[in-house]
Amino acid sequence: MADAASRLTALADDLLGTPLPVRIRAWDGSESGPPGAPVVVLRHRRALRRLLWKPGELGLARAWVAGELDIEGDLYEALDLLAGLLWERGADAKDAVHPIRNPALRAAARELLTIAGPFPPPPPPPEELRHRRGVVHTKRRDKKAISHHYDVGNDFYSLVLGPSMVYSCAYFEDADTTLEEAQRAKLDLVCRKLDLKEGMRLLDVGCGWGSMAIHAAREYGVQVTGVTLSTEQAAFARKRIAEEGLTDRIEIRVQDYRDVHDGPYDAISSIGMAEHVGSTRYREYADDLYALLKPGGRLLNHQIARRPERDESAYHIDDFIDRYVFPDGELAPVGRTLATLEEAGFEARDVEVLREHYALTLRQWVANLEARWPEAVRMTSPGRARVWRLYMAASALSFERNRIGVNQILAVKTPEDGASGVRLRPRRWG
Template sequence: MADIALRLTALAKELLGAPFPVRVRAWDGSESGPPDTPVLVVRHRRALRRLLWRPGELGLARAWVAGEIDVDGDLYAALELLAGFLWERGPDTDTAAVHPLLDPRMRTAARGLLQLGGALPPPAPPAEEVRRRTGPLHTKRRDKEAISHHYDVGNDFYELVLGPSMVYSCAYWDDAGTLEDAQRDKLDLVCRKLALAQGDRLLDVGCGWGSMAIHAAREHGAQVTGVTLSREQATYARKRIAEEGLTDRIEIRVQDYRDVMDGPYDAISSIGMAEHVGEVRYREYADKLLTLLRPGGRLLNHQIARRPEQDESAYEVDEFIDRYVFPDGELAPLGRTVTTLEAAGFEVRDVEAIREHYARTLRVWVANLEADWPRAVRLTSPGRARVWRLYMAACALAFERNRIGVNQILAVKTPPNGVSGVPLRARAWHG
C-alpha cells in the first residue's frame, strides 16, 4: 500500500487516457501528479469505496460532503481542471469519454479501487443527503419538504453567506461596488420593470427573507403580499418588516402560491422561485399567476435556465444538486419558459440575460463563506457547509462558461384592447 497517490494517479490515467489534471495527496501522505496545480486530497480510503459503489459525480459528491476528499489550493482552479472529467459533454462526446468510470475499463478500475479502498460494504451516504423520493413530483407536500431542506438550515447561516441584503438570487452589478449595492440595484430594477406605483398591490412569490417586499413597500409605496413555504424565512421576514415599521404595508404568509386566492394584483414578482416549480407544473404555475393579475398587470419572472439539449429526452437532473442542494429542482431552457408563459396568455415584452452577474454574485457568496468558515460549520454542520461551498463555486463556473444562464422575463396580462402599458422606448426602466 506504499505510495498510494502514485497508484491513484496511475489508475486515473488508465481511465482517462491522459494524465490526471491535478496533483493527488493520499491518506498515507504520499503525493503524485503535476506540480503547481491545486491538490486533490484523498483523506480516507472510504472515498474509493464510494466511487466503487457509485461511480461518477454522486460518489465523488458523497466523499466531498463527508470530508473524505478535499482541495488544497484554489477550488475554482481545481474545478476548472476537473470540469471535463466531471461535467462537460458536447454533441460529439460519448458517455465514456465524459464519465470514464462508466467505461468498460471500469472493470480494471474496480479491481484497483477494491484493492486500495478495501472490500467492505458501501458507506452510508452523509446525513445531509436527501434520499431518493418516490411518488408524483411537485405535490404541495413534497414541494414543502424540498423547500424546507434547502432554506430551513438556519437564518444565521444565510446571513453569513448572503450578507446584510439577505437576497438569495442574482445581484445586478451595474455601477455597484458591493454586494449590498448590487442587490439593492437588482430589487429596484425589478420594481421599475413592474412599474410599481404608490398603492399598487404586489404579490412576491417565493418571498424569501422579505428583501423584495421591503424594498417595494419602502421605496415604491407598494402594498405587498409575500408567500413562502419556509417557516424560518417567514419568521425572519416578519421581524425585519416590523423593525422597518412596514407591517401595515406588507403581509408575509407561509403559503403555497397555488393557494393564493385574493387577486387581482397589479404586479407579481417571482425571483429565483420558478426553478422549484418543475416541468410537470410549469403551465399550472403560469396559468395561476395570470389569473392573479388584473388586466394590464405585469409579471417579472427571474429564473435560471439551462442550455437546451440536442435530444431533450436525454436531459438528466444533476445528481449532486438533486440529492444535496435543491431536491426536485429543475431547470428549463429559456425558450421553453417563454413559450409556456405565452401559451398561458401572457405577452412577453422583454427578456434580459444577466448570466455574468450571477457568476460574480456567487463568487462573493463563496468568499463570505470561506472568510468565516469555522462559524459557518458551527451554524450548520461540516457537511452542510461543504455542500454550499462546492455547489456555489461550481455554479459560478457554470455561469461563467455558459453552461447555465439566468434571465429576467417581463410579461404582461395584456387586455383585449391591446394596451400593454409598456413604454414605447425600449427598456425605459434602465433610465
C-alpha cells in the same frame, strides 16, 4: 499501503487517456501529479469506495461532504479542471468512469479494490436527502423540499448572503460594485420593470426573507403580499418588516402560490422561485399567475435556465443538486419558459440576460462563507457547510462557462384592446 497516490494517478491516466491535470495526495502521505496544480486530498480510503459504488458526481460529492476528499489550492481551478476532464467531454467521458459501460474500468475496479479495501459502501453523509419515489411537486412534497434547503438557519444565510438577505442574482454596475449595492440595484430594477406606483398591490411569489417586499413597500409605496413555504424565512421577514415600520403595507404568508386566491394584483414578482416549480407544473404556475393579475398587470419572472439539449429526453437532474441542495428542482431552457408563459396568455415584452452577474454574486457568497468558515460550521454542520461551498463555487463556474444562465422575463397580461402600457423603448426603466 505504499505510494497510493502514484497508483491512483496511473490508473486515472490509463482510464481517461490523458494525464490527470490535478495532483493527488493520499491518506498514506504519498503525492503524485503535475507540480503546481491544485491538490485533490484523499483523507481516507472510504472516498475510493464511494467512487467505486457511485461513479461520477454523486460519489465525488459524498466523499466531499463527508470530509474524506478535499481540495488544496484554488477551488475554482480544481473544479474547472475536473469538469473539463469528466463532465464536459460528453457521453464517452461519462462511459469512461462507468464500470458497466467500460470493460477497462472493470479491471481498474479490481485494482482500486485492492487500494480501497473490499468493504461495503459507506452510508451517505447525513446531509443527503434520501432519494424519494412518487409524484413530484405535490404541495406537501414541495413544502418538504423547500424546508430542506431554506430552513438551514437564518443566521447561516445571513453569514453567506450579507445584510441584504437576497438569495438570487445581484445586478452589478461593474466588478467593483459591492454585493449590497448590486442587490439593491437588482431589487430596484425589478420594481422599475414592474412600473410600481404608490397604492398598487404587489404579489411577491417566493418572498424569501422579505427583501423585495420591503424595498417595494418602502421605496415605491405599494401594498405587498409575500408568500413562502419556509417557516423560518417567514418569521425572519416579519421581524424585519416590523423593525422597518411597514407592517401596515406588507403581509407575509406561509402559503403555496397555488393557494393564493385574493387577486387581482397589479403586479407579480417571482425572483428565484420558479426553479422549484417543475416541468410538470409549469403551465399550472403560469396559468395561476396570469389569473391573479388584473388586465394590464405585469409579471417579472427571474429564473435560472439551462442550455437546451439536442435530445431533451436525455436531460437528467444532477444527482448532487437533487440530493443535497435543491430537491426536485428543475431547470428549463429560457425558450421553453417563454413559450409556456405565452401559452398561458402572457405577452413577453422583455428578456434580460444576467448570466455574468450571477457568477459575480456566487463568488461573493463563497468568499463570505470562507471568511467565516468556523462560524458557518458551528451554525449548521461541517457537512452542510461543505455542501454550500461546493455547490456555490461549482455554480459560479457553470455561469461563467455558459453551462447555465439566468434571465429576467417581463410579461404583461395585455388587455383585449392591445394597450400593454409598456414604453416604446422599454429599457429606459422608470
